[in-house]
Amino acid sequence: MENLSNVTVVKSDGQMKKQKLKTWGFYISVVALPLIQFCIFYIGVNFNSFFMAFQQFKPNSMVVESWTFDNFRELYRQWSGVDITLKNALKTSLFGFGVNVLLGMTSGVLFSYYIFKKMPLYSFFKIVLFMPSIISSMVMTMAYQYFMIDGVTAIAEVFGKTLEPGYMFSTKALIGGESSIITRSLLSVVIYNVWVSFGTQILMYVGAMSGIPEGTIEAGQIDGVNAIREFWHIVLPSVWSTFVVFLTAQIAVIFTNQMSLMNFGAGTGVNTIGYHIFKNMERITRKAGNYPELTLYSALGIACSAIAIPITLGVRWLLTKFGPSEE
Amino acid sequence: MAQVKKMRGVRVKSEKSVPTLILQIVLLTILVLYALSLVVILGLVLLNSVKLGEVYNYAYMKLPFGKSETGESIFRFGNYAEIFQTMQFNHPTQPNVKTGAWHLIKNSVLYSVGCTLLQTGACCLMAYAAARYKNFVSKIIYTIVLVVMVIPIVGAMASEIKILNVLNVYDTIFGAWLLSFNFLGMHFLILHAGFAAIPKDYSEAAQIDGAGHWRIFLQIMLPLAKNALLTIVLLKFIAYWNDYQTPMIYMPSLPTLSYWLYLVGTNSNVIVIMDPEFGVPLPIERVHQYAGAMLLFLPMFTMFLCLHKRLMGNVSMGGIKG
Numbered sequence: 101m102e103n104l105s106n107v108t109v110v111k112s113d114g115q116m117k118k119q120k121l122k123t124w125g126f127y128i129s130v131v132a133l134p135l136i137q138f139c140i141f142y143i144g145v146n147f148n149s150f151f152m153a154f155q156q157f158k159p160n161s162m163v164v165e166s167w168t169f170d171n172f173r174e175l176y177r178q179w180s181g182v183d184i185t186l187k188n189a190l191k192t193s194l195f196g197f198g199v200n201v202l203l204g205m206t207s208g209v210l211f212s213y214y215i216f217k218k219m220p221l222y223s224f225f226k227i228v229l230f231m232p233s234i235i236s237s238m239v240m241t242m243a244y245q246y247f248m249i250d251g252v253t254a255i256a257e258v259f260g261k262t263l264e265p266g267y268m269f270s271t272k273a274l275i276g277g278e279s280s281i282i283t284r285s286l287l288s289v290v291i292y293n294v295w296v297s298f299g300t301q302i303l304m305y306v307g308a309m310s311g312i313p314e315g316t317i318e319a320g321q322i323d324g325v326n327a328i329r330e331f332w333h334i335v336l337p338s339v340w341s342t343f344v345v346f347l348t349a350q351i352a353v354i355f356t357n358q359m360s361l362m363n364f365g366a367g368t369g370v371n372t373i374g375y376h377i378f379k380n381m382e383r384i385t386r387k388a389g390n391y392p393e394l395t396l397y398s399a400l401g402i403a404c405s406a407i408a409i410p411i412t413l414g415v416r417w418l419l420t421k422f423g424p425s426e427e
Numbered sequence: 428m429a430q431v432k433k434m435r436g437v438r439v440k441s442e443k444s445v446p447t448l449i450l451q452i453v454l455l456t457i458l459v460l461y462a463l464s465l466v467v468i469l470g471l472v473l474l475n476s477v478k479l480g481e482v483y484n485y486a487y488m489k490l491p492f493g494k495s496e497t498g499e500s501i502f503r504f505g506n507y508a509e510i511f512q513t514m515q516f517n518h519p520t521q522p523n524v525k526t527g528a529w530h531l532i533k534n535s536v537l538y539s540v541g542c543t544l545l546q547t548g549a550c551c552l553m554a555y556a557a558a559r560y561k562n563f564v565s566k567i568i569y570t571i572v573l574v575v576m577v578i579p580i581v582g583a584m585a586s587e588i589k590i591l592n593v594l595n596v597y598d599t600i601f602g603a604w605l606l607s608f609n610f611l612g613m614h615f616l617i618l619h620a621g622f623a624a625i626p627k628d629y630s631e632a633a634q635i636d637g638a639g640h641w642r643i644f645l646q647i648m649l650p651l652a653k654n655a656l657l658t659i660v661l662l663k664f665i666a667y668w669n670d671y672q673t674p675m676i677y678m679p680s681l682p683t684l685s686y687w688l689y690l691v692g693t694n695s696n697v698i699v700i701m702d703p704e705f706g707v708p709l710p711i712e713r714v715h716q717y718a719g720a721m722l723l724f725l726p727m728f729t730m731f732l733c734l735h736k737r738l739m740g741n742v743s744m745g746g747i748k749g
Contacts, residue, residue, distance in 0.1 A: 123560070126640035130556045131564065134549040134610045140590065141606060142575065149586035162589050214454045221455070228462040230739055234731050235469075236669040236685060239720045242692045243472045246713060250487040251471065298461060327447035352579035362672065365693035373581075381584045381676055386520040394585035401582015408579040416577065 152398035160388045171399035184279055185371060191281045193372040197354050199290050200297070205347060208301030209339065213331050215302065216309040226306075229299030237296070241363035244292050245269075271369035285368045293359050308342035309335060344419045351412045355404040373404060472724075476717035479503045483714050506718040513698045513711070513719070514687055521680040526687075535683040537600050538674060539667035542607035547660050551652070553610035554618035555644060559630070568610075569619070575611050584676065591677065603678050607667075614659050621655045622648065661738055665727060684723060691719040 153172070158165045179186050215222050215229075232240060248268040256263045264270075268288045273280035312335065320330050353374075361368060361375040377397055384390040384397075475483055478491040479501050491502045514531050518524040557565040587606065588597060596602035625648065633643045649656070671685035690698050691711070699708040700715065731738065 123640065127556055127560050127562075127564070130552045130644075131568065134553050134608065135568075137549070137605065137608050138571065138610070141587070141609065142611070145583050145586045145590055146580055148590060149580075149583045152586055152589065162592055211454060211458065214451075214458065219451055219455065221458075225458050225462065226739065227735055228465060230735070231465060231728075231731065234665050234727055234738070236688065236720075236723050236727065238669075238671065238685065238688045238692045239469075239472070239724045242716060242720050243468045246716075247468045247471060250483075250713070251468075254487045295461075295464070326444040327450050348577055352577065355579070355581045363689070363692065377582050377584070378672065378676075381588075384585075385588065385676055385679060394589065397582055398585045401580075401585070404581035405579060408581060412577060412579055 149398050150402055152395050153402045154399075155395050157392040157395060159392060162391050162394065171396050172403070174396055175399055175403060185376070186373075188279070188281050189371040189373045189376045192286065192359075192370060193354050193357065193374065195281065195286070196290055196293065196357060196359050196372060197350060199294065201347065201350060204294050204297055204301050205343070205350065208298070209305050209336065209343060210331070211302045212305035212309055212339075213327075213335055215306050216335070217327070226303070229302050232296050232299050237360055238363050240296050241292065241360055244295065245364060248288050266367075269368055281370075283369065286370050289359055289361065289364065289368055289370050296360070304346060305339055305342060308339040312338045340423050341420075344416060344423060347419065348412055348416045351415055352408065355408055373400075377401065469724075472717045472720055475714055476506060476721045477502055477504055478506075478714050480506075480712040480714045483712070503714070506714045507722065509700045509709075510691065510711075510715045510718040510722070513691065513700060513715075514684075516687070516690065516697050516699070518680070518682060519690075519695065519697045524680045524682065526682055531682060531684045531687050534600075534674070534678075534681045535668065535685065538603055538678070538681070538683055539664055541600065541604045542667045543660055543663045545604050545608040546663055547614075547656065549608050549610045550612070550615045550618055550659070551649075551656060554615050555622050555648060558619045558622035559625075559648075572611055572615050576613075588676070598678055598680050600678060600681060603673065606673075606677065614663075617655060617659070618652065621652050625651055658737055661734060665730075668727070669723075688719055688723050691716050 154167050154169065155164045156166045156168050156170060157163060175186075215226060249266060252268050253263050253265075268284055270284040272283060274282050274284060274287075276282060316334055316338075317330070320334050325333070356374040356377075357372060358375040358378055359370070359372050361370055361372065362378065364370075377400060380393070380397055384393050471488070474491055475487070478489075479495055479499055480503075481497070482489065482491075482495050482501050489501070493501050495501055511528065514526065514528040516526050518526060553568055557568045591597035591602045591605075594602075594605075596605060629647050629651070630643050633647055638646070669685055671683065671689045674681060674683045674686055675689070687698075689695075694711055694716070698711055700711060701707070702709050
């Protein structure tokens with residue numbers, strides 16, 4: 101027997117069984133293919149990635165020749181040797197993450213408050229802030245890069261100063277010695293990443309803020325709180341869980357974030373772990389002779405995942421446990 | 428400055444305090460500067476895309492009007508025709524690959540439309556199943572999406588390439604489509620919330636009338652989720668249309684328009700413009716690169732202007748009548 105919208109429908113056991121079979125038949129037909137795809141291209145890929153880290157391929161192919169720790173030995177050699185590529189890539193990845201969290205994410209919450217409170221020109225800003233997410237990253241990078249090279253030079257000339265060619269993308273260390281990553285080029289790339297993601301960061305929190313009960317805001321206004329106090333004591337705790345989710349997502353992509361370096365081309369002298377892996381994947385796929393190198397980058401991926409996973413989960417746990425709560 | 432607000436029938440006079448005003452002014456100033464930076468930088472790309480190359484070299488900020496020192500008109504639409512020619516190029520890694528405007532557009536359309544429909548379809552199916560059919564599999568599906576968002580996996584590209592090779596779909600459009608046919612990500616959660624919010628009355632009424640599960644899904648649930656679905660389709664299409672890295676790695680012999688723009692933007696030496704008079708390659712100038720950027724930017728920007736309310740709108744579902 102089924103109660104459907106206050107109408108009692110009497111069905112026999114056979115009919116009920118048939119109905120249940122039809123329901124399961126529909127359910128399986130809907131979920132089967134996506135689940136199979138998930139099993140192959142997520143579970144299968146990640147297991148295979150783990151195994152590949154311990155394999156050596158035969159020359160010019162992806163056929164397994166042997167099982168070995170050589171990939172990790174090679175990684176260790178690259179890490180601890182004279183070549184500081186990997187070390188600098190790691191430092192740059194962490195630097196970019198730090199700037200993004202300190203500048204991008206924290207200011208994103210503040211500017212979201214502006215949009216949420218419908219302050220002057222908010223609807224115009226919503227459109228402008230959304231634009232970078234629909235424009236091709238190549239267009240944005242090209243526009244920015246040539247503005248920094250040609251536009252800054254032209255502006256400097258107006259003030260009577262002559263800059264050397266490519267001034268804003270100079271690879272000379274600004275502070276520290278030769279191994280320092282802090283160059284004008286890095287700062288230009290980091291500023292680009294903050295500039296291009298500024299709008300997306302802001303719009304992310306507007307949705308979360310719109311979930312704050314109106315009564316809470318009104319009660320605060322009746323009590324005479326100003327905007328700053330309202331933001332700090334009401335809005336920020338209310339969107340804390342969203343902030344934690346996005347911060348966790350940023351930590352999760354520390355080692356995959358390329359900081360748009362593929363778009364800038366080879367001349368920046370800047371490198372991140374994500375860019376290092378992608379650049380080499382692109383080189384490897386150009387010809388079959390490079391395929392045996394795939395195992396080395398699987399090993400690098402496994403090593404980075406082994407570091408990133410506990411940090412991501414740990415930070416998430418800490419922020420959820422010790423952060424402000426809505427109560 | 429006093430504002431009189433009516434809240435629940437009580438007239439409350441709220442004054443904007445000095446700290447609030449200062450905060451508002453500071454935030455407004457920064458937002459105006461940000462908006463200006465976008466408009467100016469992208470505007471300069473448009474202005475320089477129709478400029479004579481030699482003038483650009485010493486007058487980046489100059490408007491493209493008037494004549495140059497050699498008497499030539501500064502305004503030059505020919506940059507677009509010249510950069511359009513470069514869509515026929517010798518592929519840097521695949522010597523037998525066909526390029527040219529038609530092939531680039533065809534590959535771009537196949538890639539972006541196919542991947543958009545498949546990924547939206549997978550998200551929609553799984554979100555509907557997980558939201559409307561409460562069982563242990565639905566719980567597993569929902570948990571998978573949340574866990575995958577949190578757990579970072581690095582460097583799986585090598586493994587993906589190998590698996591696509593084993594399945595014999597590497598470097599094919601089918602391989603790219605297969606990779607995109609997944610339900611992971613924020614859009615699953617959006618659709619899940621949307622489907623879960625639809626009252627059961629709709630499906631129960633349809634069941635009483637004898638509709639099967641597929642009919643309920645296709646003729647009742649999908650139309651109710653139309654707004655959210657269209658927004659997701661548009662956002663995904665834009666993302667896939669602009670993506671050059673996935674085609675570069677997973678279908679290198681099927682170059683897309685975005686890959687062509689990557690070659691133009693990074694001044695790759697495979698992109699050449701032939702001098703019509705002497706038949707020799709000319710250097711790619713910045714003005715050509717800007718023209719190439721505009722060729723891809725303007726259609727997307729036009730679409731955004733026409734559809735920005737849809738793209739930025741919230742998800743909403745229909746109501747029950749009677």
